[in-house]
Structures are given as C-alpha cells and as structure tokens.
Amino acid sequence: MIxxxxxxxxxxxxxxxxxxxxxxxxNNPNWKKGIPEWFRGMFDNNNNDFYIYEENEKIVGAIGLDxxxxxxxxxxxxxxxxxxxxxxxxxxxxLVQFLEEKAKGSGxxxxxxxxxxxxxxxxxxxxxxxxxxxxxxxxxxxxxQTAFLYGKRLK
Ligand SMILES: CC(C)(COP(=O)(O)OP(=O)(O)OC[C@H]1O[C@@H](n2cnc3c(N)ncnc32)[C@H](O)[C@@H]1OP(=O)(O)O)[C@@H](O)C(=O)NCCC(=O)NCCS
Numbered sequence: 001m002i003x004x005x006x007x008x009x010x011x012x013x014x015x016x017x018x019x020x021x022x023x024x025x026x027n028n029p030n031w032k033k034g035i036p037e038w039f040r041g042m043f044d045n046n047n048n049d050f051y052i053y054e055e056n057e058k059i060v061g062a063i064g065l066d067x068x069x070x071x072x073x074x075x076x077x078x079x080x081x082x083x084x085x086x087x088x089x090x091x092x093x094x095l096v097q098f099l100e101e102k103a104k105g106s107g108x109x110x111x112x113x114x115x116x117x118x119x120x121x122x123x124x125x126x127x128x129x130x131x132x133x134x135x136x137x138x139x140x141x142x143x144x145q146t147a148f149l150y151g152k153r154l155k
C-alpha cells in the first residue's frame with residue numbers, strides 16, 4: 001500500500017534512509033548522524049510531498065515529490081529509498097510509477113532528479129524507467145561530489 005507520509009512517520013523515514021544501502025552511507029557510515037536534520041529540511045518544505053510504501057504495517061520504501069523544481073511545468077523526485085533487504089522486489093519501481101501518475105495528474109510535463117555520480121544502481125534503475133541523463137554538475141553536493149541530472153517527459 002502507498003499512502004501519504006505523516007509527521008508520526010518522521011523517525012521511521014530517517015531509519016529507512018539510514019538502512020537503504022545508499023552508496024553514500026555505505027561509504028561514510030558516520031554521516032548517518034546528519035540524516036535527521038537533512039531530512040527535516042525536506043520533510044517540512046511545503047513544496048515537497050512524501051509517500052510511503054507499507055507492507056504489513058512496516059515502512060519498506062518512500063518517495064518524495066518536489067513540486068517546485070526550477071524548470072517550467074516540471075517536478076522532481078527529491079527522495080527515494082527502499083530498505084536494503086527489500087531491494088530488487090519492484091518496490092522502487094512502484095513508487096516511481098505512483099509518483100509519475102501523481103505528477104501527471106497535477107499537470108506536470110517533465111520530471112527530474114539528481115543522483116551522485118557513484119550511485120550506479122540508481123542510474124541503472126532510472127535508465128530502465130525511461131529517464132535520460134541530461135547533465136553533470138561537478139561539486140554539486142556539499143562534500144564535493146558530482147551530481148548527474150536525469151529527466152523524463154511525462155506526456
Ligand atoms: C534505487 C532503489 C530505490 C531501487 O529500489 P528497488 O525496490 O530495488 O527497485 P526495483 O526492485 O523496482 O527495481 C530494481 C531495478 O533496477 C535495476 N538495477 C538495479 N541496479 C542496477 C544497475 N546497477 N544497473 C542496471 N539496472 C539496475 C534492477 O535490475 C531492477 O530492474 P527491473 O525492474 O527491470 O527488474 C533502491 O536500490 C534504493 O533504495 N537504493 C538506495 C537509495 C538510493 O540510492 N536512492 C536513489 C537516490 S537518487
């Protein structure tokens with residue numbers, strides 16, 4: 001089941017991110033301490049809507065829609081994570097499909113996302129779903145890492 005995220009879900013979303021196997025935290029486990037503050041900024045932003053994938057009342061995945069992406073008629077995927085032990089079961093794909101339908105329903109024509117240059121799995125995942133790499137931004141992330149911008153036309 002996919003549902004809207006509520007304030008009560010906040011801590012569990014932080015845990016989800018920490019346990020998603022994201023390459024960033026796999027390489028820098030200490031940086032998990034910064035997740036609550038970073039996530040709070042995204043979660044409290046009224047331009048972002050978060051959705052949760054729940055199985056047997058357990059949060060196994062989540063996705064965030066950025067309704068204020070700075071390209072006309074466009075939105076962004078601000079967040080996507082699935083618990084590491086649940087990868088490869090189609091949950092991430094369902095979350096992206098769900099978000100694309102929401103975005104289309106709201107009239108957005110294109111959807112974008114940034115991912116780090118070393119997140120090869122995410123790049124493969126998005127490629128399979130029709131997203132194309134548009135540009136590279138060296139030093140985009142605060143710690144100096146390059147970001148890749150991906151995008152897809154929704155209509
Ligand atoms: C990216 C992520 C959300 C995908 O979730 P998931 O539930 O495993 O995704 P799915 O099971 O729906 O799909 C996995 C697909 O990606 C493909 N994939 C995974 N790694 C890949 C790679 N390195 N190259 C090509 N394809 C790859 C799989 O083959 C599978 O394809 P299929 O749908 O045709 O079977 C998950 O890996 C995750 O949480 N990663 C850590 C957090 C993260 O990196 N988030 C994205 C930040 S931009």
